[in-house]
Amino acid sequence: MSRNDVSDQTELVIDLPPIPDRVYFTIGEASRLCGVKAHVLRYWEQEFEQLKPDKRRGNRRYYRYQDLIMIRRIRALVHQQGFTLAGAKSRIEEEDTERTEAHNDDSKGMALRDVIRELEQVRKLLTD
Numbered sequence: 001m002s003r004n005d006v007s008d009q010t011e012l013v014i015d016l017p018p019i020p021d022r023v024y025f026t027i028g029e030a031s032r033l034c035g036v037k038a039h040v041l042r043y044w045e046q047e048f049e050q051l052k053p054d055k056r057r058g059n060r061r062y063y064r065y066q067d068l069i070m071i072r073r074i075r076a077l078v079h080q081q082g083f084t085l086a087g088a089k090s091r092i093e094e095e096d097t098e099r100t101e102a103h104n105d106d107s108k109g110m111a112l113r114d115v116i117r118e119l120e121q122v123r124k125l126l127t128d
Helices: 003-013 027-034 038-047 065-080 085-127
Strands: 024-026 054-056 060-064
Touching (some): 024 027, 027 038, 027 060, 038 060, 038 065, 038 085, 060 065, 065 085
Antiparallel strands (some): 024 060
16 A cells, blocks of 8 residues: 555545544444444445444444444545445455455465474474
């Protein structure tokens, strides 16, 4: 990610208040912190499988920190970058897939380094 990409993303969320360091947020708090009306949040829950707030008694929604990050991500794609909901959904799925693949590649590389390290220790034991 280039510096321009980071500054562009910063500009997209500069008008939003910082997210407090808490575990759960009500739908009203999430709405205020993300600049999206509550009915839109409820609709987005149906459209984006990544957005799954916890539901408790009385079917009350409690959003986690990562849910608010996802809401802000969707908001930026739709409201600032001009994506349709379908386009935003596709873009988020692509980014998630790329992130998962990169993580898997890193995990494989780490596992391979561990195997190499163990083999070097075995070789050292056999040569001593």
